[in-house]
Structures are given as C-alpha cells and as structure tokens.
Amino acid sequence: MLDESILARVIARALRHGGTFADVFCERRRVSAYRLQDGVIHEASTTRTIGVGVRVLVGESAGYAYSDDLEPEALLRAADAAALIARSTSTRATPAVLRVEPVVARYAGGDEAVDAAVCADLLARADVAARAFDPRVSAVNAHVSEELQEVWIATSEGRLVADRRPMVALGIQVVARGKGDRGSGYVGDGGRTSLDFFHVQTPEAMAREAARIATVNCEAVAAPSGEMPMVVGPGGGGVLLHEAVGHGLESDFNRQGTSLYSGRIGERVASDLVTICDDGSLPDERGSLSVDDEGTPGQATILVERGILRGYMQDALNAELMGAAPTGNGRRQNFRCLPQPRMCNTFMPAGASSPDEIVTSTERGIYAKSFAGGQVEISKGDFVFMVGEGYLIENGRITAPIKNATIVGNGPDAMTKVVAVGSDAQLARRHYTCGKGGQYVPVGVGMPTVKISAITVGGTGDARG
C-alpha cells in the first residue's frame, strides 16, 4: 500500500525523540453487506477503510496517532504526534531498509470484486427456508457480509509483514409467534474464507435451525432461579471459557496486576479436567490470524493444562515487559486503535466422558445448548451469560425449553466446579465478535459438553434452590 522507503522514514521520524520501539500499521479494508427484512433485501452497503497508525513505545508508555491521508507529509505528522510520548533528546537509530518476512497463510480467498447476486441469493434462500419450516415463523431478518482486510506492519526492528484476511458471515434471526408468546432464534456462521463456504453450510440448514430455536423458545417456560447444576452443550458453550477465563488471561491485565490470574502461573486455577487453549493458526476460522496486527504469527497457546495455569495471551508490548514471548494475540479493530492482547480461537479440547452420560448423571439442573452472549469483570472474575437455547434437566433427561435464563457466577469458582468433560469437542458454528476497551474483533470459541456442579441461574420462574 505504501512505499517501503516512506515506511522507513515514518519509523525514523517516530523515534526521533527516542523510544524503545515503533511500528506502522497500514490497513486497507473493504466490507460489503446486505440485509433482508420482510422477505426482501432492503439494505446494501460498502465500507472502505484506508489508513495508517503510528505507534511509539517507551517502556510501558505508548504514543499513538493515525492518518487517513496517505500523503507522506500527513504520515510524518502522525509520526510526530505519536512521538510526543517520548521525551529523550537523542534520536533512536532505525534501519534504513525493511526486511520483508514470509508469512504462513492460515486462510485463502478474499475477492476484490463483490458478487452482489451471490449475496442476495443466500439471503433469499434463508428467508424461504425459515418461513417454510413452521407456520408460526412471523419474521425473518438476515444479513450477509463479505470483506477483505489487507494489512502491512513495519517495525523499528526492520521487519515488514503483510497479511490478506478474508471474512464472510451469514446471520439469520427468526421470530416465531406462538399462542401466548414470541420467541426468537439466531444462527450465524462464517469464517476467514470465501462465500463458497455456504455451499457446504447452506443458508437453508442455518435458517431451519434458527426457526427451530425460535419455535422452541415460543413454547419455553420461565427459567428456574437459584443455584443448580448446569450442563453446557458442545460448541457454543465455549463462550463460557471466553468470558469466565479467557479475558482474565490476556496479558495486559496480568502485567498490570489487575486480573485475578496475575502472578499465578504454575498454580491450580481449575479442576484437573480443564484444559484451555487459544489458537490463531486454525485454518479458515473466524478468530484465526496468519499474523496478528503486530506481525507475530498466529499460534497455539496452552493457557490452562489439567487445571494448572500455564501462560497468558501476549501482544508485543506486554510480552516484552513481562519477559515472555509474544503469542500472536496482538489485535486491533482498525488503524485508529492501539493493539491489545486479545483472544483468537479459544477452546477446551475433548475429555473422556460420554456426553449422554453427563446429562443422565444430572438429576435436576439446566442444559445450556448455546449462549446468546456474555460479559466478565476481570479483577474478581464475575461473569454473566445469557442462554440462547436452554432446557430443564429433570431426572437425568432434557425436558422443557426455558427462556430468559441468565447464568451468573465467578470464573475461577466455576472452573473448579467442572466435574465432567465430554468427548465431543467442537468449535461453535456461530460468528462471535468480542469487545474490549471499545474495540471489536472477530473471535472463535469452542468446547465439548461440560458439566458444572453448581451455578446461579437467574430466571423469573420458581426458586429451585
């Protein structure tokens, strides 16, 4: 996107008041999206982002400035603004020539040209399939997007790394109207690939699943309230890991000592059935990165191994300050943002239990097949999740669907209460986006069927104690 000699000049300018490190993040991104409502496509859009961010590090301090104007003068102005963090009178020497580093690509595809008709067809097929599923289906809203983000990262170490990142997503929301109540269901899927993905994962199958959840939720009874066992279904249950543990293992919180996991590497933080990994190198997944937004290759990192805390997810700044290696988790929403340590694809590998036995061994409790979202407070580890599709478990059997269940608990506490891990590990087939400090990035989550012996369920139904 920019000439290498200009990048080298910007880096040199950024370190003219000293500093330990500088990098330039160049981004070009195109997103095309369509929305369907009332059976027709009623919105189409394209967004183009082009810009450059300049960062200067001085110890723990970061100076940052960006420019959407690519003229050299504007970039040098941004470098000057970022350099305000540094107060040294001496300039730090920087390489005159950048070295292009090879990248192992974890995904392919990404088209320059938008195929509008293909997008429109996916939405129309989803609408027809959802309405055909059940007469109670009263509304279908669907969206499809496909994007290509290209990034170039140049650093004061003389590295130049490029990545070309495709992304497709299809989301279908169905509202069903029963005798008494409305229910809604949502299914989404996609990844870092092309729209051909939806030849295999068809919009019809996704729409039927969303309609099925909506009709189930129509018949749902009020969720119970109080403390009880919870069985989490495979795949979507991974949101639990993301919130309950994942955020607390991001290195900024741990370097600053604000996470409850700070300084606890080597200690037991979960039951010995619990292993948690983050892996940005999985092919084509939504949270995958060939390289992160600082040019570090996406990689597999073991966070918790049989209940013992093994490591954190690192970006370059926090890794350097903690004397650790970066783990490919330095991510940013766009060129206007400083990188932060963020999750990629976070999951729990398979355990030894049979998923069926996990349910039959539960006398009463709830079965959370999927979560609609969640949030965590990282200093104490309190979390909350909203159940997207959930059921009662009565006498070892999955029975009535429940609605409006919120799960509340504490991360480390819940992880010590993991009493069974199923053999059915899988990544969630849903497109999750994670927010932190006002920045939103795509992520993946996954998990096998897991049983937590006690958790607080907040519904509007009777207390079950």
Next chain:
Amino acid sequence: MRVDEAVALDVARAAVATALRCGATACDATLTSARRFHVEARATTLEKLEGAVGTQLHVRVFREGRRAAFATTDLTSEGIEAGVATVVAQAAQVAVDPMAALPERFAERLPELDLFDPAVARRDDAAKIDAALELERIARAADPRIQNSAGSHVGDSVALTALANSSGFAGAYVATRVSMSAGPIAIDDGQKRVGHYGSAARRLDALEAVESVARTAARRATEMFGARKPVTARLPVIFERDVAAAVLSDLFAALSGANVAAGNSWLAGRIGERIGSPAVTVIDDGRLPGGLGSAPFDGEGVATQRTLPFEAGVLRTFLYDTYYARKLGAASTGNAGGGGVAPSNFYLAPGDRSLDELVASTARGVLVMDVIGFATEHASGTYSRGARGFYIVDGEIAYPVDEFTIAGRFAEMLAAVDGVANDLRFDGSVVSPSFRIAEMTVSGT
C-alpha cells in the same frame, strides 16, 4: 485531512454530485471529521497518549426506489468515485421500496444548542495529562486498600459534521466533547475489586471535578468487600442512575421504529396503552442545550425535536427516522443516526426524591450499583442481568451483595416503577435518574 465547515460542505456536495453522475436519482452525504485526544494513566505512568484527526464520509444513494450506503475514510476523488459506483451497482440487488427516499422536509434555521466550547478546543495537552495523573493520585490516596488501577482516562474531541443532499439541504455544526474516568482497584484479603466512575460533557466547565470523580471511583472500589450472595426472592429493586441508564437503553431499543417494524419489539401495536406507572415519563430531546445527544439536525438533515414516547405511563409514540416513519405511517421524530434509528438525549423524567430517600422508604430490597450482561429479548420484552449492589433492610443499606441476577418482564417492570429520584445528570446520550421497581426476581443462592 484538516477541514473547516466550508471545506467539509464542499466535500459532501461533491460526493452528492458524483453519486448523481454515477446513476443515483437522489443522494445524501455526511462528512464527519474529529480531532481526538486521549490519555490513560496508571499510577505515575502515562500508559497511552493518543491524538489524531479522523475523517469519514458516509453516502446514501437512492436509485429508482432502491437504496445503498457507502462509507469511506478515503477522501480522494478517485476513491469516492470508485466507491460510489460500487454501491450504485449494489443497489440493483435491493428490492424496490417506495419508502426508501430522502425526507421531504429538512431542518431550517439551525438552532444554537451550545454544543461547542472553545475552552475544550484550546485546552493544553499538559493539562489533560496532569488531570489523568491526578485522578490516579487522588484515588490511591483515598483508601489504603487501593493499590492498583485499571487506568484513568482523560479525553476530548472536536467534531465537525457536514451534511449535503440532492434536495438542496446543506448544514454543518461543530461539537466538543470532554470526558474523564477512573478505575481504581482495591485489594483486600487477596480479593480484587475495581470501581468505575466517570463524567462527560460538551463543555469543560460542565465536567465533574477531578477530585470528585476520583473519590467516587475509589468508594466504588472499596464498598463491595464482604459481599454475600442474596437469597433468591421477589424483592423491590432500586437501580442506581448509571445502571438505570442501561435499562433505558433497552427501553430505547423497544421504542425504535426499526425494531418495531422488524417485529422485534414487545411494544409493537401498543400505542395509546397504559404500560408504565404514572411515574414513567420518557423523553427524547434532540435540542437539549449542551446535551451530548443534541444536534440541530439528525443524520438525514431532519430537524431534531423533543418527543415524549411515554407520558405518565402511557405509550404515545415510537421514535423514527424517515424510512421507518413512512413504513409505520408516522412522521420522523428526527432520530436518524448511525445508519438507523438512534437516541438523541433519551431519559426518564426525574422525580423529586433523593436516592437516599428512595432507599429509606424501602423496607427490604436491593440497590443495584452495577450490572453485567446485555442480552435483552426485545421481541418478548424480558430483562435479565447479572448484578451487584447492596441489600437494604429496614430502609438502610445493610451489606453488599453480588453474584446474583435480577430478572423480569419489561411491561411488569415499567408498571411497577414506584419511585424516581432527582439525581439525573446528562453525561451521555441515554441517561436516567435512579428509580425503584416494586418487585423483581432476585436470584442468588
């Protein structure tokens, strides 16, 4: 790109002309350009110092009843032309929708709304850096248990908005925003607790004092130690104003014409019904002087206005942009923003009692200080959140409580509002005074 109002309007007009040349039959273009500054301090260190000007252009094209939208940070004329040509082509996939067109009437005589404070534009970087460090120092000095921080932030922006369209409307305004927040962390018996508090305003002199922000955040970090899990029960719940504002956000979503039209609002079809208690009057005021959600015109050039969606508990109207107003047979309420229907200054009308008086008049209940979670089912109108706060016994704060949920149905919650406090402050676009709901499900042990 550094722009003033005249330059911004020129860019917007040029984009409109380009779109018409590319085949659009109507078009509007909005240029926003903001100079932003942000500093984050932890202890005595500046963690982040960010400053930049960011510019973005949004173009909506209409072509024979089909519409499409384009946004870009690339303001070169080639970049605009290529992008506009792409969306005009994309529009061919969109269904013909006679409602998708520019508004018929636009804002006239733009009012002076006190949105720009030259003191913000002039403020020295060093003063902001000092304020961030001062927030850290005061919060740490407030209590010996405060030993860390999630960061103190000071930020401001000077943002220009310029809108031009093919119907001849052209308008621009400049607005300032200044904010600060603190996040001290207290440690007691090995447990960490963070306290968040902040202030935001258009004018520098409307911002809360550094000392007061730091002390409130410090108190929030320390007051939750020893929290217990409450016993599951049906109880009165008081929402402290910051949490109350989050409830109002959910209410806004249900009032949004976009959600109503999509079959995704529990309020659909209920205009004229008494839904809330008489204490529930909800206002959306786009012309509140100095309001963070105020503007002389909305995102499509329509005059902003003061609207009362709820009047003494009765649902009077939804909130609309032009498209959803046409779709639902109403008139735009000047709420076009962010590509859809957006709040201006959306709030629950304050009552006349203090929060302390509300607590004192509650025999047994919960005062909620913070909630986490965000999945509200707007279609069915159910509310459920993880929460923490204080247990009230005999009108007094008895002890802190956490790791519980509060849940209810929106219709029942609004009908059960039996007390609204007088502590409203306009530090955001969706705000609320503290209020009490006579009974909700509180789930703990």
